[in-house]
Every structure is written in structure tokens, then in C-alpha cells.
Amino acid sequence: MAAKFFLIALLALSFSRARAPDPSQLQDFCVADRTSQVFVNGFACKDPKAAEVEDFFFSGLHMSGNTSNKQGSAVTAVNVAHIAGLNTLGISLARVDYARYGQNPPHIHPRASEGLIHFQYNCGTKKAIAIAALSSKNPGVITITNAVFGSKPSISDDIIAKAFQVDKKIVDHIQAQF
Structure with missing residues (x-):
């Protein structure tokens, strides 16, 4: 009986050790330290204790872009250069304003694999607004024409x-x- 108990205890101990995971290497956020001379994929992280509210805030998406151009559209891009808290998250976003009959010409984002677009049409000003979230910190843009x-x-x-x-x-x- 003691031998069975010893065998079961030994098996239980070895099983628990085999399943012990390493602590997660991910962190909740990595605010960009734009002054760092270290080159990594993105910016080096500043000390999390030095993070400020401004590192996660961008003021400007509420303002209409100037659509009085040949295309009749204006793009306001937002990425880690504008919101330091986006660093290492692999996302960016853009606001596109369209004048009446305006367009954003056919284009691709070569470094983004997917995106989400929200469209809004304002009948009072006859303007449309699109908000796009892209799966890349720097999706790039290539206009086909x-x-x-x-x-x-x-x-x-x-x-x-x-x-x-x-x-x-x-x-x-x-x-x-x-």
C-alpha cells in the first residue's frame, strides 16, 4: 500500500512540474521612449512609473481635415508617433474626411494584414467620415494610381x-x- 501511495505521489509531483509555465513575457503597455538611442522593433520602453495620461491620449480626431484639394479628402493618421502608448501594440488608426463627391483613391497598406472601418455620414454638412483601425504600427500606404x-x-x-x-x-x- 505504501508503495502505491509513493508511486502516486511521485507521479503527481512530476506531472505538476511538467505543467509549470514560465511567467508571461508580455507586459500591459510599453510607452515609447522617443529619446532612447536603443533600436528595437518600435521604440524602447520608458519606465512604466514615468507613464503619464498624455502617453495614451491624442487630440485631433474630432477635428475635420481640409478636403479642399483635388481628391476631396483628408487623412489624419495616428500611430505611435502621436500616441506613445501605442508602442509595441501593433496598431494604428486614421480618420478620413470626405467632401461631397470626394474620394480616397484606391490604395493598399503593405504592412497591415487587416483593418476595421467605421463610416459616418453627416447630412448637415454633406461630409462623410471614416475611421480605420489597422493591424500594424506603421501600415504604410501605396496609392495605386x-x-x-x-x-x-x-x-x-x-x-x-x-x-x-x-x-x-x-x-x-x-x-x-x-
Whole structure:
């Protein structure tokens, strides 16, 4: 009987040790220390005891952007450069204001794998607002028309005309805009 008890106790002790996890390496937040000379993925963390409310706050998303431009839109981007508390979280966001008939041209964010967009239309001012949250601290942006028609060095007119199945004169006209 004592041998069975000893065997069960030994088994229980070895099982509990096999399941003992390491403490989590994650931390709740890592406020960016923009003065640090250390280069890491993001900014080095400042001492959590030195974190301030301002490290988690951005004032500006409530203000309309200037949409009196060729596109009729304005983008206000917010990332770790604006909110130090976003450091290492892998997120950023943007507010896009649209004038009537305005547009945000077709584009991609090469360093973001997913996003969430909230749209709001204000009938009183005839303006629309989109808030986008992206899964990257620096999603980047590539505007398709700039990449195709305004690239340096330029892409051959013949190639673009064939790709879009349009006359070369149309391509020349569009490229002249850039």
C-alpha cells in the first residue's frame, strides 16, 4: 500500500512540474521612449512609473481635415508617433474626411494584414467620415494610381495600355497628371 501511495505521489509531483509555465513575457503597455538611442522593433520602453495620461491620449480626431484639394479628402493618421502608448501594440488608426463627391483613391497598406472601418455620414454638412483601425504600427500606404501612372522610373506606356486594355493616348493623358 505504501508503495502505491509513493508511486502516486511521485507521479503527481512530476506531472505538476511538467505543467509549470514560465511567467508571461508580455507586459500591459510599453510607452515609447522617443529619446532612447536603443533600436528595437518600435521604440524602447520608458519606465512604466514615468507613464503619464498624455502617453495614451491624442487630440485631433474630432477635428475635420481640409478636403479642399483635388481628391476631396483628408487623412489624419495616428500611430505611435502621436500616441506613445501605442508602442509595441501593433496598431494604428486614421480618420478620413470626405467632401461631397470626394474620394480616397484606391490604395493598399503593405504592412497591415487587416483593418476595421467605421463610416459616418453627416447630412448637415454633406461630409462623410471614416475611421480605420489597422493591424500594424506603421501600415504604410501605396496609392495605386501613383504607383502605376506616376512611378519613377516610369512604366512603359505600352505595358500600361495593354494591362488596362486602353489606348496609349489615354495612358499618356493620365501620366501627364503626375
